[in-house]
Amino acid sequence: MSTPRKVYKTNYIAEAVCEIRCDVSASDDIALYEFYSAIKTRFPIREKLQNVHIHYGKPGSAPPPAPATAKMRFSSEDRLALVQAGFGVLSISYVQYPDWVPFSKEIEWVTQEYLNKMSPVKAISRVGLRYINKFRLARSQASLSDYFNIVMQFPGLFKKITSFDLTTVNELHERFVNVKFASGNQTKDDKNPILILDIDCHSGTGLDIRPSQLSEYLDDTHTCLKEVFESLITETTRKDILRGYVSK
Numbered sequence: 001m002s003t004p005r006k007v008y009k010t011n012y013i014a015e016a017v018c019e020i021r022c023d024v025s026a027s028d029d030i031a032l033y034e035f036y037s038a039i040k041t042r043f044p045i046r047e048k049l050q051n052v053h054i055h056y057g058k059p060g061s062a063p064p065p066a067p068a069t070a071k072m073r074f075s076s077e078d079r080l081a082l083v084q085a086g087f088g089v090l091s092i093s094y095v096q097y098p099d100w101v102p103f104s105k106e107i108e109w110v111t112q113e114y115l116n117k118m119s120p121v122k123a124i125s126r127v128g129l130r131y132i133n134k135f136r137l138a139r140s141q142a143s144l145s146d147y148f149n150i151v152m153q154f155p156g157l158f159k160k161i162t163s164f165d166l167t168t169v170n171e172l173h174e175r176f177v178n179v180k181f182a183s184g185n186q187t188k189d190d191k192n193p194i195l196i197l198d199i200d201c202h203s204g205t206g207l208d209i210r211p212s213q214l215s216e217y218l219d220d221t222h223t224c225l226k227e228v229f230e231s232l233i234t235e236t237t238r239k240d241i242l243r244g245y246v247s248k
Contacts, residue, residue, distance in 0.1 A: 008242040013097040014134040014196075018107045018218070020090045021126035021205070024118040027087050031117045032072050035085060038113040042106075043074035043083050083110055090114050097131075100222055108215055115211050124209050128202030129221050133229070134184060135195045135241050147195065147237045148181065173224045177201050179232070197232065201225040 036046055049070055070084035070091065080095045092107050115121050137147065145151050154161070163183040170177045177199065184194030201224050209217055238244070 006245040006247055007099060008238075009244055009246050010242045011097065012133050012135055012242060013131055015093060015095055015132045016097045016103060017091060017093040017128075017130040017132075018103075019126070019128045019130070019202075020111055020124060020214075022088055022090075022115070022118075022124045022211075023122040024088050025120055025122075029071070031087075032085055035114055035117040036072065036074055038117065039074060039083065039110060043076055043081070045075040045077070045079070047073045047075070049073055049084070081106075085114060087118070104215075104218055104222070107218060111214060112211075121211060123207075124211060124214060124217075125207050126203055126205050127207060127209075127214070127217055127221060128200060129218070129225050130198070130200040130202075131225060131229070133197040133199070135197065135237065137192045137195060137241070144181070144195075145234075147234055147241070148197070148232050149234060150181065150232070170228075172201075172228065173220070174203075175201055175221060175224055176204050177224070177228055179228065197229070199225055199228055201228065 036043075040046070049072060069086050070089055071086040072084070074083040074085070075081070082091075082093045082095075084091045084093075090111060092110050094103060097103065135147065150166075152164075152166070165180070165182045167178065167180045170179065179200075180196070180198040182196040182198070184196045201221055203217075203221075233242075
């Protein structure tokens with residue numbers, strides 16, 4: 001019997017994204033259509049993406065190799081879950097995040113179908129998880145340090161700051177962690193401020209793991225991301241915004 005997990009009552013995650021990059025041999029659109037056939041019961045809406053790679057350089061100079069980009073997008077009927085795929089790049093995203101367990105299971109299923117169609121896959125070279133968290137503050141007048149373990153101080157001239165955007169890059173548990181704090185867009189009906197906490201935890205491009213190691217690596221990356229999140233929020237955030245825990 002598994003131990004119940006504690007999750008916050010309030011669903012504060014606006015979008016969750018997993019991106020995987022790997023070295024593949026396939027370079028024919030047939031492989032992408034076969035991948036679509038394998039997942040279309042869950043992602044029936046298919047769109048072809050137009051990607052343009054612009055080369056800046058001296059006239060006549062050879063352009064560098066274009067980076068791997070997604071060529072097709074597959075969506076669920078409600079368009080709340082998306083898969084984007086190209087040769088060597090795959091992303092899975094949820095606009096309405098359910099929980100890590102169903103999200104990770106879908107990542108593993110979609111990735112396995114992708115790898116099957118792109119076979120042979122030499123290695124997985126990058127794994128990243130990105131969670132965009134959106135907080136509607138409980139008070140109209142509050143400082144950033146009330147909700148996050150961060151202190152920002154400006155000279156006296158900065159008395160009416162209407163927006164902000166702060167990005168940090170850190171290394172933790174052999175991963176890169178990009179954290180972005182920003183003010184969110186408010187509508188005329190929003191009385192209280194909105195804050196965005198965007199956490200991107202990834203391996204960088206130097207990863208070299210086998211497909212069979214992906215599940216464990218994803219779990220460890222999620223643990224790293226969760227650790228960063230918990231270290232950044234205050235007890236005020238846990239109480240006033242996230243409303244405590246429930247067991248799942």
